Amino acid sequence: MSARRTATASVALQHAPGGPFCLETVELGPLAADEILVRTAGVGVCHTDWTAAAGTVPLPTPFVLGHEGAGTVTAVGAQVSTLAVGDQVVLSFDACRSCPQCTAGHPAYCVLSAALNYTGTRPDGTTTISLKGRPVHGSWFGQSSFATHAVASVRNAVKVPPGPDGLPLDILGPLGCGLLTGAGTVFRVLRPSPGQSIVVFGLGTVGLSAVMAAAVAGCDPLVGVDPNPVRRHLAEALGCTHTLDPAASEDIGWSLAEITGLGADFTVDTVGSGTVVRQALEALRTPGSCATLGLQSLENDITIDQGHLLMGRTLTGVIEGDAEPRVLIPHLIELWHQGRFPFDRLVERFPFQRVEDAVDAARSGKVVKPVLVFD
Structure with a gap:
């Protein structure tokens, strides 16, 4: 035309x-x-x-x-x-x-x-x-x-x-977009090495794409947190070594500490609520990094403990996985062909x-x- x-x-x-x-x-x-x-x-x-x-x-x-x-x-x-x-x-x-x-x-x-x-x-x-x-x-x-x-x-x-x-x-x-965001956050922003630990809060499209990318990166333990049992089961099939139901745990932080020891090297928040962002920060070891991706609204106040950050932890916001689509999209397709994404x-x-x-x-x-x- x-x-x-x-x-x-x-x-x-x-x-x-x-x-x-x-x-x-x-x-x-x-x-x-x-x-x-x-x-x-x-x-x-x-x-x-x-x-x-x-x-x-x-x-x-x-x-x-x-x-x-x-x-x-x-x-x-x-x-x-x-x-x-x-x-x-x-x-x-x-x-x-x-x-x-x-x-x-x-x-x-x-x-x-x-x-x-x-x-x-x-x-x-x-x-x-x-x-x-x-x-x-x-x-x-x-x-x-x-x-x-x-x-x-x-x-x-x-x-x-x-x-x-x-x-x-x-x-x-x-x-x-969705798959690019989760995978890009792991590959482009957090960049974990094999054997480092990661916790993903929220197992929707973005969270599950972060799980798949973390599995490719060799993260261990790789923990998914979500109240939906179907999504937790899927996350386990996609690479999670552990999954947790936050509603069933009296203290999600204690449960995560039992899995990660001193805390996780990385956490990913795909929910965006103040409660979850705080949980994701508190699940980190020192030093450790949390990436927040979830959009609640354009104005979304959250409260964090500055002292927690001063101990060497970081909180960073990420849009679109900070990815170059022309590079990451073909890479994700190739990983699919390999059976890894x-x-x-x-x-x-x-x-x-x-x-x-x-x-x-x-x-x-x-x-x-x-x-x-x-x-």
Whole structure:
């Protein structure tokens, strides 16, 4: 398709925060010079999507969410030379690729991150989506892929090889955010050595991807903490040496100390509540490092003991695993081929028409990673 022409797409449109997802036909394009049009094969449902849908993340209306898309390129802008029609891609977050953070290998902390991912428009204020001539706010994480087709930037599209040996394109989308975040935190931020200990609090998509990465890194003991017995069982199958139910333990800190001895070398918080962040810090040995990843809201006060930090412990926040998607996504696919990162075990497919069911399944915890798929 010519980049100058418009295309139509069926999207899950929200007219107001907290409102229902309405399946509607919209127009996409024409593409900007650095953009691509992707026919979506599948898109993951992420915690950030349903948080934004509920109004916790302020967005202009109407809007289209979805930021774990994967699909096939069907059109390219005039200046796109690294991708071509027919290429298969995973869509991740957008970044400018030219600021000091991007050029230093930290695109998750791009100075233009907010403008490129959260405003609902291109940086020049135009929208990629329209409905009956009226603008619809898209560009959510540079893609808005709750849609049969999505407009993305060449900057946030990662080319992946066709997967004839068992890894279908429709489930690759979560590699662009949830899986990237958990695995990147372990590989890129904490960087454990074989035999070092780690505790992961919360065993959703992000926590379980951290578990799989920690298993690849050779962490021992590798402890998962979650009240859901199904998720604890899955974590054990994915590499945890121990799992704990915080609700069944009178003192989670004592239980962890019995496993880790003087405390864990590393902890990962994927929940974001003040209670869990404090538990994750208190589970550390000295020195030790805790990475907090869970988003509760944009303003989320927590209380910690400074004296605990002064003993050589650190608390760091991490966005998108501080990862370079162009490097980590292919690496995670290769680990899957080796049988060492079986992320497909987290996925349950839902037809696009059941978007409300998929979001409810994710929000309630019935499914670790719902993925919307398209005919």
